[in-house]
Amino acid sequence: MGAPIIDKATQIEAAENTRLWERTPGSKELYAQAVGSMPMGVGSSFQAWEPYPVYLREGRGAHVWDVDGHEYLDFHNGFGCMVVGHAHPKVTEAIKRAARSGTHFAAPTETTVRFAEVLCERFGVDSVRFANSGTEATMSAIRVARAATGRDHIVKIEGSYHGHHDAVMFSVVPNAEHMGGREAPATTPMSKGIPAAMAEYTHVVPFNDLEVLRGLLAERGGDIACLILEPVMMNIGICQPQPGYLQALSDLLHAHGALLIFDEVKSGATIAYGGAAERYGVQPDLACWAKAICGGTPGAAFGGRADVMASIETGAAHQGTFNGNPLVAAAGLATLTEVLTPDAYEHLGDLGTRLADGCAKAIDEHGIPAHAVDLGAKGCVSYRPEPLTGYRDFLETTPELYLASYPWAMNRGIFMTPGDEEQWTISVQHTETDIDRYVDQFVEFCAALAP
Numbered sequence: 001m002g003a004p005i006i007d008k009a010t011q012i013e014a015a016e017n018t019r020l021w022e023r024t025p026g027s028k029e030l031y032a033q034a035v036g037s038m039p040m041g042v043g044s045s046f047q048a049w050e051p052y053p054v055y056l057r058e059g060r061g062a063h064v065w066d067v068d069g070h071e072y073l074d075f076h077n078g079f080g081c082m083v084v085g086h087a088h089p090k091v092t093e094a095i096k097r098a099a100r101s102g103t104h105f106a107a108p109t110e111t112t113v114r115f116a117e118v119l120c121e122r123f124g125v126d127s128v129r130f131a132n133s134g135t136e137a138t139m140s141a142i143r144v145a146r147a148a149t150g151r152d153h154i155v156k157i158e159g160s161y162h163g164h165h166d167a168v169m170f171s172v173v174p175n176a177e178h179m180g181g182r183e184a185p186a187t188t189p190m191s192k193g194i195p196a197a198m199a200e201y202t203h204v205v206p207f208n209d210l211e212v213l214r215g216l217l218a219e220r221g222g223d224i225a226c227l228i229l230e231p232v233m234m235n236i237g238i239c240q241p242q243p244g245y246l247q248a249l250s251d252l253l254h255a256h257g258a259l260l261i262f263d264e265v266k267s268g269a270t271i272a273y274g275g276a277a278e279r280y281g282v283q284p285d286l287a288c289w290a291k292a293i294c295g296g297t298p299g300a301a302f303g304g305r306a307d308v309m310a311s312i313e314t315g316a317a318h319q320g321t322f323n324g325n326p327l328v329a330a331a332g333l334a335t336l337t338e339v340l341t342p343d344a345y346e347h348l349g350d351l352g353t354r355l356a357d358g359c360a361k362a363i364d365e366h367g368i369p370a371h372a373v374d375l376g377a378k379g380c381v382s383y384r385p386e387p388l389t390g391y392r393d394f395l396e397t398t399p400e401l402y403l404a405s406y407p408w409a410m411n412r413g414i415f416m417t418p419g420d421e422e423q424w425t426i427s428v429q430h431t432e433t434d435i436d437r438y439v440d441q442f443v444e445f446c447a448a449l450a451p
C-alpha cells in the first residue's frame with residue numbers, strides 16, 4: 001500500500017475531527033466538568049477519547065442522542081450489550097415490574113432460578129453462577145478451573161482481552177518490540193499496578209496455532225489448569241477460528257488434564273442464538289457470558305460441566321453481594337426469552353450480511369486495503385486486505401484509515417465505537433433503511449479515500 005492513501009486519510013481525519021469538535025460544544029463542556037470528578041472524565045477508561053468523548057443523553061430503539069441534541073443511528077450499542085436496542089418495551093416492562101417488587105435481597109429468588117435454567121438450556125451447560133461483569137465472570141471461571149484441576153498456571157491468547165483482573169491483563173495489546181518471537185510470545189503486562197510475579201502464572205500463545213501450545217504443554221502440562229480464549233477474537237476487530245482449531249484445542253488440553261474456557265462475553269447471544277459454541281460446534285468445559293445477555297443491565301454469568309462447577313461446592317470460593325440480582329435477572333430473562341429468540345437471529349443475520357456486503361462492495365470498488373467481516377449481530381471493517389489469523393496480523397492494519405473513518409461516521413449520524421479493535425453491533429430494532437444509512441456514508445468515505 002502506498003503512502004497517498006494514508007496522506008488522504010490523515011487529511012480527512014483532521015477535517016472531520018475539526019467538524020466533530022465544532023458540532024459538540026456540549027460534550028466539550030461536560031468533559032471539562034467531568035475531569036473534576038473522574039480521571040479522564042469517564043467512568044471507565046474504555047470510554048475515553050481524544051480530546052474528549054461524545055457524551056450521550058438518551059437512547060431509543062436504534063437511535064441515540066448526544067448532549068448537543070444530535071441524533072445518531074447507534075452501531076456502537078454499548079460495546080455490544082444492546083442487541084435488544086435501546087429502551088426495548090419488553091425489557092423496560094420487565095425492569096419496571098422488578099423495580100416495583102424489590103430490586104435486591106441478596107437471597108435467591110424465583111427469577112434468578114429461572115434465569116439460570118434459561119442460560120443452561122441456551123448455552124448447553126450443566127450449571128451456572130452469576131457475576132456482574134465480564135471481568136468477574138472470567139475471574140471466577142479461572143478460579144473454578146484452578147480449583148478443579150489443583151493447578152495454578154493458566155494460558156491465554158496473545159491479543160485477547162478478558163477483563164481487567166490481574167491474571168488476564170497480560171499481552172492484550174503488546175507492542176511489537178515487547179511481544180517476543182512468534183514461537184514464544186512474551187507475557188507483557190497491559191497495566192501498571194500488576195505485581196510482576198503474576199506473569200509467572202500466565203502463559204501466552206498465538207491464536208489459530210496449536211504448535212506453540214503443544215510445546216508449552218509438553219514442557220509445563222502438569223502445571224496448567226486451563227486455557228481461556230475468545231473463541232472468535234473480538235478485541236482486534238474480528239478474527240475467526242480456523243476450521244478444526246477449537247476442537248483440536250480442546251482435545252490437546254484434555255490430553256494434558258487441562259480445561260478449556262470460552263470467553264463468550266462478546267460472542268454469546270450476538271453471533272448466534274447459542275453463541276460461539278453453537279456457531280463453531282465446540283463445547284468448552286467452562287464458558288463466560290456478559291454484555292448482551294442482560295439487555296443493558298450489568299449482569300454476567302459463567303458455567304459449564306457439572307463436575308467442574310462442583311468445585312464451588314468443595315471449596316472454590318464464589319461470592320458476590322449482587323450476583324443473581326433480581327432486577328438484572330428479570331431484564332436478562334426478558335432479553336433471552338422474549339427478544340433474542342431464534343427468529344431474532346435471522347433478522348440480525350440478514351441485516352449483518354447486508355451491512356458487511358455493502359461495505360465489502362465499496363472496499364472493492366475503490367481499492368481500499370481493507371476487508372469486511374460478517375458475523376451475525378457483529379461485524380467490522382478491518383483495514384488490512386486479508387482476514388486476520390491472529391494478533392500479529394492486527395498489527396498490520398492501517399490505523400490511519402480507521403482514525404479517519406470514525407469522525408467521518410460520527411459527523412454523518414453513525415454512532416460508532418471509538419477504537420479499531422472494536423466492531424459494530426446491530427440490534428433487533430435496526431431496519432434495512434438504518435443499515436443502508438451506514439453503508440451510504442461508508443461508500444462516500446471509500447470514494448473520498450480512493451486514489
Ligand SMILES: Cc1ncc(COP(=O)(O)O)c(C=O)c1O
Pocket residue numbers: 079132133134135136138161162163164230234235263264265266290291
Ligand atoms: C472478550 C471479553 N471478555 C471480558 C470482557 C470484560 O467485560 P466487562 O467489561 O463487562 O468487565 C470484555 C470487555 O470488553 C471482553 O470483550
